[in-house]
Amino acid sequence: MSKLDQLSPKSARRRRSLIAALLTVPVAVGLLALAPTAAQAAAPADHCVVNLVTEEVSCATTQAAAFAEDRAASAEVGVLASTTLITLYDRTNYDPAGGTRSFVATDYTCTAAYSPIEFSVDYLDAAGWNNRASSVRTYRSCDIKLWDTVTLSGASSTWIDALADLGTIGWSNRAGSYQIS
Numbered sequence: 001m002s003k004l005d006q007l008s009p010k011s012a013r014r015r016r017s018l019i020a021a022l023l024t025v026p027v028a029v030g031l032l033a034l035a036p037t038a039a040q041a042a043a044p045a046d047h048c049v050v051n052l053v054t055e056e057v058s059c060a061t062t063q064a065a066a067f068a069e070d071r072a073a074s075a076e077v078g079v080l081a082s083t084t085l086i087t088l089y090d091r092t093n094y095d096p097a098g099g100t101r102s103f104v105a106t107d108y109t110c111t112a113a114y115s116p117i118e119f120s121v122d123y124l125d126a127a128g129w130n131n132r133a134s135s136v137r138t139y140r141s142c143d144i145k146l147w148d149t150v151t152l153s154g155a156s157s158t159w160i161d162a163l164a165d166l167g168t169i170g171w172s173n174r175a176g177s178y179q180i181s
């Protein structure tokens with residue numbers, strides 16, 4: 001599908017899948033459709049790192065292992081020093097025990113303003129994350145807006161910098177897609 005198919009050998013150990021849709025370069029608006037993997041469906045405490053530069057999704061049974069997988073996969077294609085933009089947690093209080101999903105980019109910092117939208121991520125159901133996130137953290141000046149449906153429609157939340165319990169604003173186990181700015 002893309003040049004990454006040739007560059008990155010398929011590896012059962014890495015359990016990663018390509019992001020199926022187009023990707024942004026800084027400033028532009030991107031829309032990502034995340035393909036499901038058998039590993040995500042099977043593991044109750046799954047941890048995945050979505051790399052916006054390499055278009056790889058690295059999953060493991062611990063958060064640290066998922067980041068290590070991402071670093072190894074990025075190094076294969078010459079991408080170094082990924083920085084985390086956001087992390088979704090299945091549980092409240094940033095407890096990684098129930099699973100996490102992080103988005104990383106290379107030396108990327110979000111703009112201070114909420115406009116333009118810098119990344120749009122829809123179809124969280126394809127990643128097994130629809131109606132699942134219960135706390136969220138953002139980094140690098142990024143904020144996150146949650147959407148009720150998986151297609152960036154329906155109700156949306158306020159912009160969130162970090163929230164230990166999304167239930168306090170009525171958004172626990174609810175987000176189907178989101179935007180970063």
Ligand SMILES: [Ca+2]
Pocket residue numbers: 089090091131132133134172173
């Ligand atoms: Ca949850």
